[in-house]
Amino acid sequence: MPHYREKLWASAWSFIVTALVIPASILVLAPINMQAGYVTAAVLYGGCVTLLVIASPVIRVENGLITAGPATISVDLVGEAMPFSGTEASQERGPRLDVRSWMLIRGWVGPVVKIPITDETDPAPYWLVSSRHPEKLVAAINESRRPATDF
Incomplete structure (x- = not known):
């Protein structure tokens, strides 16, 4: 069974x-207390980095x-x-996009993978997923769809 994992x-x-929150925080708080500016800058930047890391989705x-x-x-x-x-990819994210599709798009990742949904009960006609390695993701999905053959 193929296996693929990517964190965006x-x-x-x-x-x-x-x-840029670092100099901004220091500039705002410098007239009050320079040390408070440094501490605030470190906390704000740390928070921003934490949010960027936490908000990075995983594709498996x-x-x-x-x-x-x-x-x-399910791959079925x-x-x-x-x-x-x-x-x-720009066309798929723009003019050719079906508004009913389910999307996991990240602006900093250019390529996308389109995964058609064959389930009649699913309102989304397809998934559109950002991927830095679209060919590998497609290969893993398409190989998973094929039934295993016993020799």
Whole structure:
């Protein structure tokens, strides 16, 4: 059974931009107390980093299940997954997007994987999931869908 795991970490730029709370905190609190500015800056930046780490979802394919963040679905209920990168990924996230789809999109991850849902009772026609390794994710999903053959 194929196995895949990916955590959609925030980009390095997210951590760098978040670091702007450091000089901002120091600047605001400097007239009152410089030490309070340093402590506040450290606490705020630590909090921002913690939130970025906690908010990074995990995508898994294992034991016949696909998990993307808080959602899980059996591989028996999905069709052939398809990877999209570059302009095609932008089209899937934009003009070609079905508003009924279930999405796990992160702005700092360009490529996406489209996973059609074959369950008639599911209102979402497909999942659209960000992935830094769309070909590997698609391979794991599509290989999991194939029945195991006994020799």
